[in-house]
Amino acid sequence: MQPLSFESITVDEIDLHILKEKNTSLAVLRLDKIHPIISGNKWFKLKYYLEEARDSGKDHILTFGGAYSNHIIATAAAGKWVGFKTTGIIRGERPRILSHTLLQAIESGMELIFAEREDYRRKHLPSIINEMKNDIYIIDEGGYGRTGAKGAAEILNYCERENYSHIACAIGSSTMMAGLIMAGLSKQKVIGISVLKNNLSLESDLCELLLPEEQKKKFQLVHDYHFGGYAKYTPELINFMNEFYRSTAILSDFVYTGKLFYGVLDMIKNKLFPRGSNILLIHSGGLQGNLSLPKGTLIF
Numbered sequence: 180m181q182p183l184s185f186e187s188i189t190v191d192e193i194d195l196h197i198l199k200e201k202n203t204s205l206a207v208l209r210l211d212k213i214h215p216i217i218s219g220n221k222w223f224k225l226k227y228y229l230e231e232a233r234d235s236g237k238d239h240i241l242t243f244g245g246a247y248s249n250h251i252i253a254t255a256a257a258g259k260w261v262g263f264k265t266t267g268i269i270r271g272e273r274p275r276i277l278s279h280t281l282l283q284a285i286e287s288g289m290e291l292i293f294a295e296r297e298d299y300r301r302k303h304l305p306s307i308i309n310e311m312k313n314d315i316y317i318i319d320e321g322g323y324g325r326t327g328a329k330g331a332a333e334i335l336n337y338c339e340r341e342n343y344s345h346i347a348c349a350i351g352s353s354t355m356m357a358g359l360i361m362a363g364l365s366k367q368k369v370i371g372i373s374v375l376k377n378n379l380s381l382e383s384d385l386c387e388l389l390l391p392e393e394q395k396k397k398f399q400l401v402h403d404y405h406f407g408g409y410a411k412y413t414p415e416l417i418n419f420m421n422e423f424y425r426s427t428a429i430l431s432d433f434v435y436t437g438k439l440f441y442g443v444l445d446m447i448k449n450k451l452f453p454r455g456s457n458i459l460l461i462h463s464g465g466l467q468g469n470l471s472l473p474k475g476t477l478i479f
Contacts, residue, residue, distance in 0.1 A: 180260050183222060187212040188337045190459075193427055201447050202454040207429055208338050211436075211464040216283065217260070219464020220348075220355045221253035223330040224322035229261055231326065232316035239264040241308065243299070243320040246271065246278040247410045247434060249465035250321045250352075255289035265289040266308070266315070270299045279470035321352025328388045331358025338459060343367060345452065347443050348461040349374050349435035350400070351409070353381055355463065357388035360398050368397040372442040374435055376408035404442035410434050410468070416441060421478045430479050434468045 189212065193205040210219040217225075232240060240263050244251035251267045258265035267284060273293040281291060292305055308315070318324075331354055335346070346363060350356045350371035359369045373381055381402075386394055406416045412433040420437045424430060431437040443460060446452060469477055 180256065181214060183214045183217060185213060185337070190338050191427070191429060193429075195426060195444075197444065197448055201450070201452070203447050203452055204457040205443070205447070205460065206338075206343075206458070207427075207460045207462050208334070209429075209462050210334065210337070211430070211462045211466060213464070214256075216256040216287075216467065217253045218466065219249070219462060220331055220334060221249060221322075221464060222257065223334050223358070224250075224327040224354055225254060225257050225318070226330045227326045228316070228318045228322065228324075228330075229257065229263070232263065233261075235316065237314060237316040238262065239266070239311070239315045240318060241266045241268065241304075241315045242318040242322075243268045243270070243302070245269065245409070246274065247280050247468055247471065248321075249280070249434070249463075249468065251289070252280050252284045252287070252467065254318065255284040255287035258289070259287045267291050268299065268304070268308075269293045271296055280467060283467060319352075321354055323352040323354050323384070323388075325357075325388055327352075327354040328357035328361060331355040332362035334358065334461060335362045340364060340367075340459075342457060343459040344456045345370060345458040346461065347372065347439060347458060349439040349463055350381070351375065351435070353385040353388065355461070356398070357385055359461070360385075360389060360396050361393055363396060365396065368399065370399045370401060370443070372404050372439045373400060373402045374405055374409055374438050376405045376411075378402070401442060401446070404438045404445070406433075406438060410471075412437075417472075417476055424477075424479050429462070430466055431462075432465045432468045433472065435463055435465050439463075 189209045191207045347370040356371040
């Protein structure tokens with residue numbers, strides 16, 4: 180499998196008229212360049228879990244996710260890369276047609292087990308898995324946990340973090356955002372754009388990962404740019420993603436980064452950042468999610 184390429188990471192400065200008008204600087208940390216599948220924040224969140232699994236003598240990873248989960252496909256690919264067996268517990272009944280994400284996970288050797296939504300919510304494992312529980316290393320959905328956040332904190336090693344007044348990311352499980360808060364400077368504010376609708380437990384989930392002193396740092400959760408919910412989109416979002424690509428040559432996905440880029444630029448337009456702000460956007464990868472869109476929807 181193609182190796183991860185951390186030397187490919189760049190910080191791309193964005194040049195748009197609205198930024199000059201609002202006296203605001205914007206840059207994108209291009210974690211999407213690391214790998215076509217284990218891209219963006221995924222490896223950072225997984226790395227210490229994989230180390231713990233190996234140290235405990237386990238070589239079978241079990242994790243959870245939905246049909247469009249970047250975490251599922253990244254875990255499958257990372258497991259194949261390091262020589263681990265992987266199993267994914269997938270939310271909901273098995274669909275007639277599998278998503279591109281799940282097909283790619285299967286290609287990487289992951290066994291998929293579909294669980295009814297209530298069983299999934301309760302993390303109720305099938306009996307065959309329970310029998311093997313002592314031999315399996317379990318990673319929560321989205322890599323959620325302090326161990327995942329520890330890895331995500333290393334993301335800011337790939338930029339000059341002191342240059343930025345704000346750091347913004349798309350947020351699903353809250354693990355990456357927790358890591359950014361952990362690694363951020365006291366003068367900085369970390370902003371998370373939630374991609375889920377009515378995700379009312381998000382703040383408590385985030386704070387659960389932070390030590391008391393880390394909870395005192397500046398951060399904000401924004402719930403206004405989910406476009407209908409997880410893996411949902413509207414023509415407005417798709418049009419924005421195409422225009423953003425025309426203007427910047429940066430690809431985005433409709434599940435995470437498209438909503439992040441749209442949200443932050445809309446907040447800039449509406450003067451929700453002080454003039455003179457210097458904002459860093461974290462490109463969390465996941466571009467394979469766009470394969471589920473009808474052909475021709477995106478220009479890239």
